[in-house]
Amino acid sequence: MAQEKNMSERYSEAVDIGTVKIADDVVALIAAFAAMEVEGVSGMAGGLDMNTVSKGGMKKLGKTVKVEVSKDGVKADLAIDLVYGCSIPETCSKVQNRVSTAIENMTGLAVQDVNIRVAGITMND
Numbered sequence: 635m636a637q638e639k640n641m642s643e644r645y646s647e648a649v650d651i652g653t654v655k656i657a658d659d660v661v662a663l664i665a666a667f668a669a670m671e672v673e674g675v676s677g678m679a680g681g682l683d684m685n686t687v688s689k690g691g692m693k694k695l696g697k698t699v700k701v702e703v704s705k706d707g708v709k710a711d712l713a714i715d716l717v718y719g720c721s722i723p724e725t726c727s728k729v730q731n732r733v734s735t736a737i738e739n740m741t742g743l744a745v746q747d748v749n750i751r752v753a754g755i756t757m758n759d
Contacts, residue, residue, distance in 0.1 A: 656741050662699040665710045665748075668736035672728045674720035679713035679753035698753075707744035708737055715754040726750045 669675055670684050677683040678698040700711040716725055734745040
């Protein structure tokens, strides 16, 4: 029962087979991975990268990606670190588009907002 509160309110229904419930954490993970794939993004705020998140950094990810799933759609807030020298407006626009597309394609949920907060700048190695 406690897990039910963590599940999104929006469901995809399969005819005569049952329902599919998508946890908010899964949508947040999709958003984070999509954002980190964009050139110019060095990782999520706080130094989280794909390796850290995929190895169980979900608690830390919760501080940098907030997802609200409702019947109207998904609202996502992401805090990212960018690589020094990239165009902030251009990179953030690419992140918004990439995150929106990934969530819609993978979950079938409509995306209302993708809000980006640039939390830091990192130097290229």
